[in-house]
Amino acid sequence: MEENFKMVAKTLFGFEEILAKELLQLGAQKIEKGVRSVSFYGDKGFMYKANLGLRTAIKILKPIHAFSVHNENDLYNAIYKMPWENYLSPKGTLAIDATVHSPLFKHSLFIAQKTKDAIVDKFRNTTGQRPNVDLKFPDIKINIHIDRHQCTVSLDASGESLHKRGYKTATNIAPINEVLAAGMILLSGWDGQCDFMDPMCGSGTILIEAAMIACNIPPNLMRKEFAFERWQDWDVDLFEKIEASLLNKTRDFHYKITGYDKAPSAIAKARENIKYARLEDFVHVQHEDFFKTRKGGHQKLHMVFNPPYGERLNIDMQDFYKNIGDTLKQNYPGTDAWFITSNLDALKHVGLRPSRKIQLYNAKLEARLVKYVMYEGSKKQKYMK
Structure with missing residues (x-):
């Protein structure tokens, strides 16, 4: 042994x-x-x-x-x-x-x-x-x-950073790191037992990581190489056995994973990456402006996203973050919404009280992963049931 x-x-x-x-x-x-x-x-x-x-x-x-x-x-x-x-x-x-x-x-x-x-x-x-x-x-x-x-x-043993999963053929401006995306989803507590949405999906990284978590698909199956494959004690038979044992633990997923982005180019890139990751059966993306959308149905929705925070787009941050809060409050009842931002001042304009704040780093930028709970009906009604 x-x-x-x-x-x-x-x-x-x-x-x-x-x-x-x-x-x-x-x-x-x-x-x-x-x-x-x-x-x-x-x-x-x-x-x-x-x-x-x-x-x-x-x-x-x-x-x-x-x-x-x-x-x-x-x-x-x-x-x-x-x-x-x-x-x-x-x-x-x-x-x-x-x-x-x-x-x-x-x-x-x-x-x-x-x-x-x-x-x-x-x-x-x-x-x-x-x-x-x-x-x-x-x-x-x-x-x-x-x-x-x-x-x-x-x-x-790894070689190139393990965030390079191998499924990305196309990226957007400042795409989110795959490890950061997976960690945010795991910290948010999502377990694949409800619908999932990224309303500002860019090239689809959060959606793909969410689908792999939901289906228990190993994240690095598509990598071209690990450093240990060049070691003197490399055992290809053992590696294939381990790979097969992980694949045997994948599971079915019975909910929807949806992505929106208002840039047609982002949607095209997301579709390409989702297809390359072989996850088209689980992930669907649409060309939509999140601020003009509303949740369909009464089922629980789990939302994780990475909004722009001034580093990437020239937008009015105060107005933009206020719109995030307004859209969640008015159009997305029954939703747990998580997002990451390094624009800590902009958070004040969301107009909602976060139920959780977790300190993270996005590259070298200090960031917060925040959670907002949108109740069905008022919060008071929720506790009176």
């Missing part, structure tokens, strides 16, 4: 709790939450499973060595001593990225360069050959993390 080893799943700020929950549901062991990360234990098959199945992870790292470091010579010597032949052939390729939180070192690029020098020198001195740097398709991608005096060396 494969031995369990420690791994670290990187995520966005505010998603640590839901990522830990995802890992627990997948079957991870010894789960510990950090800041923008969750550590856990599993075997090689579970590493494959985590990369395929986690919605809120950006990257899966496999730590292989840790040591104290006080200067650049400590770093070089410790990296040089590592058994790199276990991970890379003398004629192989590598890429290195570094993250530094230490008063000892100022530049992550310098750390990456020093690490590369140590590995290359080790191979040249022991075999007479040396690996080359390949930033696009390396045989191994190495992650160096220095926190004060502690250096951790990890293998990057």
Whole structure:
């Protein structure tokens, strides 16, 4: 049997709790939450499973060595001593990225360069050959993390960020990150047991992520490659077995997922992405201005969206956010409405009291995910029933 080893799943700020929950549901062991990360234990098959199945992870790292470091010579010597032949052939390729939180070192690029020098020198001195740097398709991608005096060396099991699911053929201006979209939907508590709407759907990311959550479809099935596929211990049979086991857990969905956008170009892009993701049976988009729409029927509606907040469109924010509040209040009874914004001033103009506010980041912008509950009838009537 494969031995369990420690791994670290990187995520966005505010998603640590839901990522830990995802890992627990997948079957991870010894789960510990950090800041923008969750550590856990599993075997090689579970590493494959985590990369395929986690919605809120950006990257899966496999730590292989840790040591104290006080200067650049400590770093070089410790990296040089590592058994790199276990991970890379003398004629192989590598890429290195570094993250530094230490008063000892100022530049992550310098750390990456020093690490590369140590590995290359080790191979040249022991075999007479040396690996080359390949930033696009390396045989191994190495992650160096220095926190004060502690250096951790990890293998990057994912490669490109896991938000690159592989289903997007077309994007809009400033499309929402897929991991951010999935995390918002999971934080909103949507479980696929009612209708879902994104009234400002852009290129369809939130709709696609919602459909995959509803049907329990693994988010990263369509990726072209994971970094671990180039490792020396790559096991294609095990990977296909894990992939099949995840696909066996998909489920039926009996409600509607609807998207609106007032830009015809956005609707065209959303349709293209939905088709490429093979979700046309579940997701329907229409060319509509949300402010001119109303909810049909009395069934519960769950709404998650990403309105523009001044970074993307030249609009009157005060008026725009007031229209959001008015439309929800007048036209969407029986709706739980969630949206994210980094325009914290504009929130004041919605004219409704949010029942929840969650701090997140959209790229580097501090944002809030807010919830507004639109009751059928008045709130007073709701509590008198």
